[in-house]
Amino acid sequence: MKAVEFIEVTRKFGNFKANDEISFDIKSNDVHCILGENGAGKSTLMNILFGIIKKDSGKMKIFGEEKDFKSPLDAIKNGIGMVHQHFMLIEDFTVLENVILGNEITLKTGIDFKRSELILNELVEKYSLGLDVNARISELSIGQQQKVEILKLLFRESDILIFDEPTAVLSPVETDRFFKIIGTFKNDGKTIIFITHKLNEVKYISDRVSVLRKGKLVYESDNADKDLNIPELSRAIVGELSEISNPVKRAAEINTSDAVVLENINLVLNELNVLNGLDLKLKKGEIHGICGVEGNGQSGIVDVIYGIEKNFTGSFKKYIEGGISLVPDDRKRKGFIKEYNIGENISLKGKNLNYLPEKRINEISGKIISENDIRVSDIESPMGDLSGGNQQKVIFARESDSENYVIVLVHPTRGVDINASAFIHGRILKLRNEGKAVLVISSDLDELILLSDRLSVLYKGKILKTFARKDFSGYIKEENEVELTADPDFLQSIGKLMTGITDE
Ligand SMILES: Nc1ncnc2c1ncn2[C@@H]1O[C@H](COP(=O)(O)OP(=O)(O)OP(=O)(O)O)[C@@H](O)[C@H]1O
Ligand SMILES: [Mg+2]
Structure with a gap:
């Protein structure tokens, strides 16, 4: 029937x-x-x-x-x-x-x-x-x-x-x-x-x-x-x-001096230990991936680094000048204003762009639309009318196209199709190759394994273990491939860690 x-x-x-x-x-x-x-x-x-x-x-x-x-x-x-x-x-x-x-x-x-x-x-x-x-x-x-x-x-x-x-x-x-x-x-x-x-x-x-x-x-x-x-x-x-094309390759290790260092951070919200003795280092020229079951402190980390949350104990140090770019976890709540068009949403974050004339705003939209292959029926469409994946592409474009040296990306390819996902992964590698400190928090392990120089497992507000790329890179068929296969044993051990099982 x-x-x-x-x-x-x-x-x-x-x-x-x-x-x-x-x-x-x-x-x-x-x-x-x-x-x-x-x-x-x-x-x-x-x-x-x-x-x-x-x-x-x-x-x-x-x-x-x-x-x-x-x-x-x-x-x-x-x-x-x-x-x-x-x-x-x-x-x-x-x-x-x-x-x-x-x-x-x-x-x-x-x-x-x-x-x-x-x-x-x-x-x-x-x-x-x-x-x-x-x-x-x-x-x-x-x-x-x-x-x-x-x-x-x-x-x-x-x-x-x-x-x-x-x-x-x-x-x-x-x-x-x-x-x-x-x-x-x-x-x-x-x-x-x-x-x-x-x-x-x-x-x-x-x-x-x-x-x-x-x-x-x-x-x-x-x-x-x-x-x-x-x-x-x-x-x-x-x-x-x-x-499908993704020409960006991971450059050999570059300057990996400290960019942001979090030491023994404790954050209590609504009587919950959101962060519980968290140590995390972001280095220049490195992609630091974080995996974990949602609700183990991911949003706490973002809020502390991005400066939204000040009521924590421990030490938070930033060794680099300038602001921080953020692709937030919930694009609809935190990423854009749905009544504004693409250019307006981009200029929201820019410098001295408050009073841009409409023509200039449309120029910005046009550039972003063509460079990022954003599919939109009308350049002046409000962001709310864009398809979900295209909204995500706009936010990523805005945050990655900046002079900031610290880039925090939460689910960077959420809802994005295969092609665009490969494109974004290429851009993330490029940021890293340029010496930026990139934090990627994602629920997609394949994505983290593809990108990370170091990969940390977050559990109950704390980093349980950090893997170096050499611990897992041997299992990747080829860098930048759309479908990659990580070693099942590694996936299993990391999966266990994500639920707090440490074996030792
Ligand atoms: N209310 C609207 N006004 C104008 N254009 C719209 C509106 N809703 C959708 N569109 C356009 O129609 C096209 C299809 O959008 P739709 O949301 O159906 O895509 P989709 O296949 O669900 O994509 P995604 O995988 O990104 O969610 C897009 O180009 C979008 O910009
Ligand atoms: Mg859709």
């Missing part, structure tokens, strides 16, 4: 076709992956399915019946649920309040807080979500916020579940857990639509894939037998394979 049929679905923004006569089916009870470059039109299509935006032409059928949703509420009533790329949560509300908001339809008796709390707690338990349903959203990390969104779907008992890049924000351990949840959904007979840029995940989890490029459907393949042809799939995503 077909759960969803897209028939020549088209959606334009101005003259730009974000979706161009897209036709394909999604089978009931399948895990169906949708892939494509940043700006390919994936979120747009899903937003049409979920009733957030309207198509200009074409048809959509849900379980064989033609539908045209007027609003998300309309879609929800028809059994569709969506976890957005950018979460749709009210910061000042609690988990409970967010989940039941607009969902009174599922409770025939009206809003019954007690009963809702009971149901929610059962769901939290059953799916091991580890959430306090009375916590406020503003206190939650991105990973936890996602769980709130999943809780919404569970609560509404939706049949068709759309996940727009759910794993971009998750660590490997959390991704495993998430896939278990998907497995349960599938056992329950639900249909799952899953957007991701990570091809190994696609092969592992999907039954079928569809690829969009520049608004068109360009490729489809079955994967029920887990035999997806990955090279063919990558070609379909990027078009010409030659488009």
Whole structure:
């Protein structure tokens, strides 16, 4: 049975076709992956399915019946649920309040807080979500916020579940857990639509894939037998394979004098030891990677180094003049102003750029757009209208194109497609080759292994161990390769450390 049929679905923004006569089916009870470059039109299509935006032409059928949703509420009533790329949560509300908001339809008796709390707690338990349903959203990390969104779907008992890049924000351990949840959904007979840029995940989890490029459907393949042809799939995503290019190589070790030194840093927030005797050294000409399960002090490190947090004990020394560049963990909250266009968002961080004339701002946008291959329908589009990956590319471009010598990057390639990811990795290596001190905090171990000169494991607010590049570089097939294979033993030992197991 077909759960969803897209028939020549088209959606334009101005003259730009974000979706161009897209036709394909999604089978009931399948895990169906949708892939494509940043700006390919994936979120747009899903937003049409979920009733957030309207198509200009074409048809959509849900379980064989033609539908045209007027609003998300309309879609929800028809059994569709969506976890957005950018979460749709009210910061000042609690988990409970967010989940039941607009969902009174599922409770025939009206809003019954007690009963809702009971149901929610059962769901939290059953799916091991580890959430306090009375916590406020503003206190939650991105990973936890996602769980709130999943809780919404569970609560509404939706049949068709759309996940727009759910794993971009998750660590490997959390991704495993998430896939278990998907497995349960599938056992329950639900249909799952899953957007991701990570091809190994696609092969592992999907039954079928569809690829969009520049608004068109360009490729489809079955994967029920887990035999997806990955090279063919990558070609379909990027078009010409030659488009993947990353000429930047790691230069031999250069000046590695100290840039920033943190010694015995303790930071207590909300009675939690966020940092607990943390020692960390950033050196010039080095990429220092940090891996760890989210919530082990990553944000504390950033806040101390970036100067947002002053209430710590221990010593923080900076041996280099100038400011600090930061790509933050949560781009929507901390990275940009969504009503401002690209140039305005870039000039926000610049020197003496407060009163730039519009023409100059558009020049800046034009340069950044072409140098960084940012896909945007209109140069003056507000940042909020850009696709997620393109927003990330703008923020990275702004932060890396500066005179600052200390660069802090949190999930630098979050939500970014394969090509752009290779491009950003090249830029990070270039910064290092120029002698800058680069801190990369990421949930993507492959990325950290590819980039790091030194790689530290963070656990409970402290560095458990730091590996030198020679400890793991032997396992990399070739520098700068898109898909690299690190030694499984090394990955295992680092995975253990991330959960606090030290063996000794
Ligand atoms: N509200 C809008 N106004 C103008 N242009 C828009 C709007 N929404 C999306 N677009 C444009 O449509 C194109 C497709 O965007 P979409 O968000 O669907 O991409 P995507 O495939 O989800 O990319 P990503 O992988 O980066 O999330 C982009 O070029 C984007 O700039
Ligand atoms: Mg998207």
